[in-house]
Amino acid sequence: xxxxxxxxxxxxxxxxxxxxxxxxxxxxxxxxxxxxxxxxxxxxxxxxxxxxxxxxxxxxxxxxxxxxxxxxxxxxxxxxxxxxxxxxxxxxxxxxxxxxxxxxxxxxxxxxxxxxxxxxxxxxxxxxxxxxxxxxxxxxxxxxxxxxxxxxxxxxxxxxxxxxxxxxxxxxxxxxxxxxxxxxxxxxxxxxxxxxxxxxxxxxxxxxxxxxxxxxxxxxxxxxxxxxxxxxxxxxxxxxxxxxxxxxxxxxxxxxxxxxxxxxxxxxxxxxxxxxxxxxxxxxxxxxxxxxxxxxxxxxxxxxxxxxxxxxxxxxxxxxxxxxxxxxxxxxxxxxxxxxxxxxxxxxxxxxxxxxxxxxxxxxxx
Ligand SMILES: Cc1cc2nc3c(=O)[nH]c(=O)nc-3n(C[C@H](O)[C@H](O)[C@H](O)COP(=O)(O)OP(=O)(O)OC[C@H]3O[C@@H](n4cnc5c(N)ncnc54)[C@H](O)[C@@H]3O)c2cc1C
Numbered sequence: 144x145x146x147x148x149x150x151x152x153x154x155x156x157x158x159x160x161x162x163x164x165x166x167x168x169x170x171x172x173x174x175x176x177x178x179x180x181x182x183x184x185x186x187x188x189x190x191x192x193x194x195x196x197x198x199x200x201x202x203x204x205x206x207x208x209x210x211x212x213x214x215x216x217x218x219x220x221x222x223x224x225x226x227x228x229x230x231x232x233x234x235x236x237x238x239x240x241x242x243x244x245x246x247x248x249x250x251x252x253x254x255x256x257x258x259x260x261x262x263x264x265x266x267x268x269x270x271x272x273x274x275x276x277x278x279x280x281x282x283x284x285x286x287x288x289x290x291x292x293x294x295x296x297x298x299x300x301x302x303x304x305x306x307x308x309x310x311x312x313x314x315x316x317x318x319x320x321x322x323x324x325x326x327x328x329x330x331x332x333x334x335x336x337x338x339x340x341x342x343x344x345x346x347x348x349x350x351x352x353x354x355x356x357x358x359x360x361x362x363x364x365x366x367x368x369x370x371x372x373x374x375x376x377x378x379x380x381x382x383x384x385x386x387x388x389x390x391x392x393x394x395x396x397x398x399x400x401x402x403x404x405x406x407x408x409x410x411x412x413x414x415x416x417x418x419x420x421x422x423x424x425x426x427x428x429x430x431x432x433x434x435x436x437x438x439x440x441x442x443x444x445x446x447x448x449x450x451x452x453x454x455x456x457x458x459x460x461x462x463x464x465x466x467x468x469x470x471x472x473x474x475x476x477x478x479x480x481x482x483x484x485x486x487x488x489x490x491x492x493x494x495x496x497x498x499x500x501x502x503x504x505x506x507x508x509x
Contacts, residue, residue: 145507147171148333148483151322153310153346155179156187158475158489159338160293161499163302166336169503173302176322176329178309182297183290186340187492189457191364191398192390193375194218194225194282195491198233198258201242201250201380203472206490208254213493218282220496224289226391227282231375234263234273234444241380244275251277268447270376281375284492285390305329310339313346320483334483334506341413341460343486348411352480358465359413361406361423365397365434366455369448376445380471384441386448394454402437405458409465417460424458462488477501479508 147170152163155177167173179185193199196214197207218225235244242250251258258277263270270276297304311325313335322329337343344354366389373388385398405423408414416422424430434453442449464472473490477498480486485505487498 148506149331150174150334150336150506151176151320151330151332152336152338153322153342154185154338154340155182155304155306156185156338156340156489157183157289157293157492157495158187158340158487158498159336160297161495162336162338162487162502164293164296164300165499165503166506167300167302169507171506174330174332175297175302175304176308176310177304177306180306181290182294182304183286185459186461188286188290189362189364189459190286190492191385191387191396192283192286193385193387194284194493196279196281197254197256198251198277198279198281199377199379200471200473201247203470203474204250204254206473207256209474209494210491211254213491213496216496217493221284221289221292224285224292225282226285226373226388227280229373229375229388230266231279231281231387232261232266232270233258233277233279233377233379234270235275236378236381236383236444237272237274239381247275247379268371268374268376268445270444271446272444273378283375283387283390285392287390287392310342310346313349315350315481318482334485336485336487336502336506338487338489340489341417341462343462343488345412347480347486350481350484352484354411356409356411356465358407358409358463358467359417360404360461360463361417362458362461363403363405363424363430363433364457365403365437365453366457367395367397367451368454369395369451371395371447378444384437384444386441386445395451396457397437397441397451399437399440402433402440405433413460413462420458424456430456477505479505
């Protein structure tokens with residue numbers, strides 16, 4: 144173990160929370176700085192809640208392999224937050240898919256993903272308009288339970304969590320980092336671990352680091368009421384639909400690759416107006432219209448879904464690598480940009496377990 148350091152972790156999502164726990168476990172003096180009033184108020188709650196095993200990434204083997212690396216450890220570490228045992232199928236669309244049924248089967252076999260073939264029309268609910276169906280053991284994450292679990296573990300640890308703390312400024316002075324909120328000081332730290340997801344570039348640039356443009360997306364995942372036992376249907380591979388249980392809530396999440404992206408921009412930093420969701424999502428009528436479009440597309444493949452009703456919308460920013468629409472790559476990267484300054488760019492929730500190990504290694508590396 145290295146000398147204890149004072150470490151600021153910016154962002155209380157799953158990546159920041161796990162990194163903070165691991166660092167505190169190593170004896171470092173850790174403070175998590177989160178702009179919201181609770182943990183997991185960003186993408187770590189407002190997402191599709193799939194515990195990715197790799198099936199979703201036939202066009203990017205590296206992402207699939209990162210998921211396989213994280214899946215089992217995440218499942219073990221957060222066993223109480225995992226919902227599994229429901230039929231969870233992947234289907235290749237009959238038209239417009241970026242991979243053919245044979246290419247998809249070859250991919251699953253090559254990376255060692257286990258599946259059972261099913262006849263889409265015989266599934267419950269029946270799936271139409273697809274030419275291949277595979278049943279998998281993939282699970283979903285109950286992100287509300289995950290939030291409770293991480294909150295309890297952080298409370299029991301030596302780490303401090305400061306909510307309602309929006310880090311607006313960072314500067315380096317005499318080898319240490321001074322963080323501020325714009326109208327006040329947050330503190331001085333030996334090390335900063337930037338897990339702020341949509342705010343990584345803005346803060347890195349203040350320190351003079353190169354921060355490549357990213358693809359910023361403001362997304363909307365629809366929480367629906369639908370009278371059906373838990374089931375997962377993912378139509379691949381392109382601008383299609385995903386239906387999954389919403390954790391253990393009894394509701395479902397509906398995601399559509401096109402209609403769930405409200406705004407998209409490739410830029411150096413996230414658009415400032417996204418800090419006010421009302422400016423992006425529009426009023427209730429606009430939200431219902433967007434849901435109607437997503438539902439109409441979903442019903443093409445899952446006709447029984449026509450009775451679904453909108454309950455709520457999970458929304459917020461997502462950041463992905465720019466210019467990767469051809470592969471849909473979603474890797475996670477832990478980088479040390481300068482002495483004592485790390486960034487954690489996240490791709491999938493289950494990558495957070497090995498990313499936290501990597502954070503500890505890089506914080507303690509000479
Ligand atoms: C629509 C959508 C669907 C997705 N589906 C899945 C899926 O099914 N499965 C999967 O594994 N992954 C999915 N992902 C990806 C996954 O959600 C993210 O990779 C992951 O949650 C990011 O975690 P994080 O901790 O890096 O970021 P976040 O959870 O966003 O945490 C960052 C935190 O930093 C805070 N913050 C930001 N800036 C500051 C600042 N300046 N000062 C203080 N605090 C700050 C934010 O409030 C936030 O709480 C999806 C993402 C989206 C958006």
